[in-house]
Amino acid sequence: MSPLDSYRRLFGLTGPAYVVVAFIARLPLAMSQLGTLLLVSGTTGSYGAGGAAAGALAVANAVGAPVWGGWADRFGQRRVIAVQSVVGSAGLTALLLIANSAAPWGWSAVASAVTGLFLPQVGPMARVRWRPIASRAGRAQPRLVETAFSYEGAADEASFVLGPAVVGLVISVANPTAALGVAAALLAAFGTWFALHDTAVLAHAVARHGGPHERGRLLTAGLVLLCASQFVIGTVFGSVQTGTSVLATDDGQPGLTGYLHALLGVGSVLAGLAMAALPPTWALPSRLRWLAVLLLALSVPLLLVGSVGTLVPVLLALGVSVAPYMITTFTLGERITPPTRVGAAMTLLAAATGLGYAVGAAVAGRLADWGGHTPAYAVTVAAGALAVAISWSGAPLLGRQPIASGGRARTPAAPESRPSGIPLD
Template structure:
């Protein structure tokens, strides 16, 4: 099946509208962390306070994601999606109101934590929806997950850019207000779409164990990828500052998202004989190979080339691991499993950022990239020794397709 034909078939599973709601509905997930940082820092005059709000938001998301995913599997994406969209909208507005009014820091932190806890999980639930609609067709599943991975990369690149632009041209609060509006409208429409999984409390309770060895290995792989993200973000920031062009950091980091999105689109063209375990092994090798040039960058141009090259390995890795989840967890717990993978990468990214910041301060701008390369080497070792077709054989069926409109 040709690339565009595969995507056309994937789009016809749901219709064009749900793709739009999915893309716009997950955008606030990328906007809120940097938006909270800019807003609280601007209104309080303290970077530490802004960082605290962002950190608590990330922790809330890591904790709340699997819980929301489990509830969606049990009670249906529509009911849980509508509830979380409403709570998340209120929480974003509460943070804006508390920060603008200069309320005590605990009130602002509580609002930030609630934002993280109540994220509607449009991305993870979209992926579980795609897998269910593909009905076990391996080629169609690959196409839909590639499409979804590309949407993710675009959102995580565009979100911070939109926030930064609105903060510079309008006000730091403007980006978060836009995010609240997108959640209220688009996440709600995504939840209301007829393709939303209905949920099955009885089946979900008796669906079987989630934390199997193959799934734990995927969680570890995602965590190592998150460590790469966090350390690269710090490394890019530290390097551009040292080179006297701190304003280039955002553009360079966004370049990784751009090349990653293109690589994600290209994965659907890989031949069928390249099964997912093989793709994971090859992909982690590529991740290490494109990480090593980061240790030798000495200019902004060189840094941009290295970061752009790194992006080529990111989306294929994520798409492959999300695809392997469908083979390793019970179908009735797919939403929870997808959400936990996102939590894994979120927590690891925060840890990688913290460690890279400490090392950059003590050992210079190259130190964060040593963390990147070490994490990539660990990912290659993990995949090379565990990613086999026997381990990741299909052990759980997929849910039957729901009608599209």
């Protein structure tokens, strides 16, 4: 079955409306960080204040996401995501009102943190829904689930390209207040729609049928290793964005920063969609190892970049390794986690990515103050080297993980424990 046929069959299980709603519902999170940065910076005249507010939102979201994921596993996505969407939308509205008032900027940071706690991680929650959706496909289920994760990885990347672009577009015709207002409106409408969709009931039905033994296991050694892998990819995002901003500014074209960073997403989206064509016999731990090597190899040319022109092909190429690496870690995380805890696991991996972004941006920023864009990009290369170390040293551990998804927590030693389509070792 070709990748196009796989996607056609996958989307046929839900209909196009769900796919569109689930994509648009993740845009507010992608818009909120940049929107907050520009809004608070513009109203206070301080990039430090804007950065503090945006950072508070990102860190609070990373801390809160696994908690909401656990509650979604327990109480169902409908109730949890509906509350997040309504309260998160109200929080964004409150933030833009506070930022435009005479209140000290610290109140904007507090509002940003509270808002960040409630913003839903739609991408991870959508991943949780695909296994019960694909169960309608019978024996084709394992391959369709992997196709679904390929799509979700590409959709996440596309949202973090399109989200900032929407912010820039709204600001160009209005102002940062309007941009954050658009994010609030999208979250209220499409976040709630995503929460109430029938697929949310399917996901909760799977979680309710897990046994007592399955409910108690989330933070396995394998999942911790995968969180470290996602922390590394977050570091790549943060350091690349910082280095690119410095290079564009030094080149006299600071307005190109967003467009240049989007190039990373373009290559990533295309590679993510192409993941459906990979042979199912290529075991996931092995795939993660070699994708880490590719990430490192494609990041090294950043150290040779000296202008915006030479940066363009390097970012496009680097993006080819990003989505496949993330798709593989999320797929592994879903495979080794009991169905009663998949929501918590997916949001935990997303939270690790967000924390990695914050650390990567902070470290790269400090180094950029000292030596410009090249030391900032050195953080990206170091992250690639760390990805190689984690994936290769952790391969035996991942190979020993039981396959827990679908309600089957079996040891990998038994040949029949490996579902067709996605081998673990």
